[in-house]
Amino acid sequence: xxxxxxxxxxxxxxxxxxxxxxxxxxxxxxxxxxxxxxxxxxxxxxxxxxxxxxxxxxxxxxxxxxxxxxxxxxxxxxxxxxxxxxxxxxxxxxxxxxxxxxxxxxxxxxxxxxxxxxxxxxxxxxxxxxxxxxxxxxxxxxxxxxxxxxxxxxxxxxxxxxxxxxxxxxxxxxxxxxxxxxxxxxxxxxxxxxxxxxxxxxxxxxxxxxxxxxxxxxxxxxxxxxxxxxxxxxxxxxxxxxxxxxxxxxxxxxxxxxxxxxxxxxxxxxxxxxxxxxxxxxxxxxxxxxxxxxxxxxxxxxxxxxxxxxxxxxxxxxxxxxxxxxxxxxxxxxxxxxxxxxxxxxxxxxxxxxxxxxxxxxxxxxxxxxxxxxxxxxxxxxxxxxxxxxxxxxxxxxxxxxxxxxxxxxxxxxxxxxxxxxxxxxxxxxxxxxxxxxxxxxxxxxxxxxxxxxxxxxxxxxxxxxxxxxxxxxxxxxxxxxxxxxxxxxxxxxxxxx
Numbered sequence: 183x184x185x186x187x188x189x190x191x192x193x194x195x196x197x198x199x200x201x202x203x204x205x206x207x208x209x210x211x212x213x214x215x216x217x218x219x220x221x222x223x224x225x226x227x228x229x230x231x232x233x234x235x236x237x238x239x240x241x242x243x244x245x246x247x248x249x250x251x252x253x254x255x256x257x258x259x260x261x262x263x264x265x266x267x268x269x270x271x272x273x274x275x276x277x278x279x280x281x282x283x284x285x286x287x288x289x290x291x292x293x294x295x296x297x298x299x300x301x302x303x304x305x306x307x308x309x310x311x312x313x314x315x316x317x318x319x320x321x322x323x324x325x326x327x328x329x330x331x332x333x334x335x336x337x338x339x340x341x342x343x344x345x346x347x348x349x350x351x352x353x354x355x356x357x358x359x360x361x362x363x364x365x366x367x368x369x370x371x372x373x374x375x376x377x378x379x380x381x382x383x384x385x386x387x388x389x390x391x392x393x394x395x396x397x398x399x400x401x402x403x404x405x406x407x408x409x410x411x412x413x414x415x416x417x418x419x420x421x422x423x424x425x426x427x428x429x430x431x432x433x434x435x436x437x438x439x440x441x442x443x444x445x446x447x448x449x450x451x452x453x454x455x456x457x458x459x460x461x462x463x464x465x466x467x468x469x470x471x472x473x474x475x476x477x478x479x480x481x482x483x484x485x486x487x488x489x490x491x492x493x494x495x496x497x498x499x500x501x502x503x504x505x506x507x508x509x510x511x512x513x514x515x516x517x518x519x520x521x522x523x524x525x526x527x528x529x530x531x532x533x534x535x536x537x538x539x540x541x542x543x544x545x546x547x548x549x550x551x552x553x554x555x556x557x558x559x560x561x562x563x564x565x566x567x568x569x570x571x572x573x574x575x576x577x578x579x580x581x582x583x584x585x586x587x588x589x590x591x592x593x594x595x596x597x598x599x600x601x602x603x604x605x606x607x608x609x610x611x612x613x614x615x616x617x618x619x620x621x622x623x624x625x626x627x628x629x630x631x632x633x634x635x636x637x638x639x640x641x642x643x644x645x646x647x648x649x650x651x652x653x654x655x656x657x658x659x660x661x662x663x664x665x666x667x668x669x670x671x672x673x674x675x676x677x678x679x680x
């Protein structure tokens with residue numbers, strides 16, 4: 183006996199008609215599709231069934247369509263071949279090696295620790311979120327047979343990134359480590375027992391960026407190389423004498439590769455620490471006074487790079503113990519950073535309208551997602567008609583593009599909006615810079631998922647795990663953060679080397 187809420191309907195398909203098909207209205211659309219699959223051989227995901235209000239979906243609530251007995255459905259779709267038995271034996275997770283499992287789950291490859299080299303491994307994994315850097319490295323034509331250690335290191339990094347993309351298991355960075363130590367002997371230090379000493383990841387990061395800036399050729403879309411163009415900003419520095427207000431202020435411009443976030447008793451958030459580092463008091467000789475005087479050194483950003491590195495200044499030299507001691511204070515950092523507050527007035531004026539339009543786009547997209555969620559919960563069918571929310575998103579996108587300052591648009595590699603999103607974090611656990619352990623954390627595409635790079639072991643983590651890296655204890659704490667421009671369309675997943 184058929185269920186109580188059942189009616190008989192008809193289906194037309196490919197010149198054929200199937201009459202009196204029993205349709206249980208209490209079952210979702212997928213069940214009805216399965217019935218038609220048995221009759222026609224057209225797989226459910228290839229079926230296009232025209233129903234009231236649009237196309238029938240797998241999760242359609244059939245009770246909301248107002249169907250009556252004798253309703254005629256129209257179905258489109260071609261029947262496929264019957265499924266064949268798999269040519270290869272199906273592998274289950276418990277049967278896979280770690281390398282096979284990582285490949286199946288699309289988990290990136292890690293770097294083997296060669297003896298306190300986690301500082302280097304974490305640095306290299308974080309920098310892989312910059313696709314322009316990886317692409318330009320692949321174009322580097324130099325080899326590892328040069329007298330210049332920096333050139334050898336650059337070529338070796340290119341080869342190492344290729345290995346990471348091609349290998350199915352942890353890669354040993356022995357070659358790159360050798361050239362790194364030749365170029366920068368401080369990374370060759372050994373303890374009394376002959377064991378390689380732990381090094382500072384920030385120093386490794388800075389030395390590597392400096393070398394690549396000197397060795398990589400110009401980027402294809404500009405006259406400068408990828409480091410200068412995409413990862414380097416510009417400060418406008420004003421030096422004013424406090425003791426002699428009548429003395430003319432000295433204004434200069436200088437490039438910067440990272441922003442410092444000072445950590446004092448007043449700093450609880452990243453933006454406070456950055457602002458504190460931009461205004462400092464220094465002592466220098468005054469030409470007008472003929473003596474040493476106090477000056478206020480104020481720095482503001484006059485060019486924002488597409489990728490901006492922030493250094494949490496957590497280590498200071500402790501002369502009594504002869505170590506770089508660590509500040510464990512909790513400093514919260516955002517997933518989305520508004521850098522316009524660190525800029526010159528002139529640059530702020532160029533960013534203001536774009537910042538407003540970007541906020542309007544965010545609001546429009548939020549409204550569209552809400553509308554789509556409510557439609558799905560109510561069982562409403564999708565149609566070809568563009569909703570008011572979709573129109574609002576399209577209008578906001580156009581307004582955002584029109585708001586961009588022409589000079590900033592022409593400056594390839596800058597951030598024309600002043601708005602950033604977090605792309606990678608390098609953390610440290612331990613009490614001194616020359617001990618403990620370093621780990622890299624990198625964002626997975628445009629999702630809220632991240633990868634944790636603990637040397638050879640790579641594992642997926644969630645956004646909530648990144649929020650725990652702000653310090654305040656002996657857990658992993660952010661030391662370097664890499665932000666990327668929100669308006670700059672770039673994939674944060676590693677670029678495949680050819």
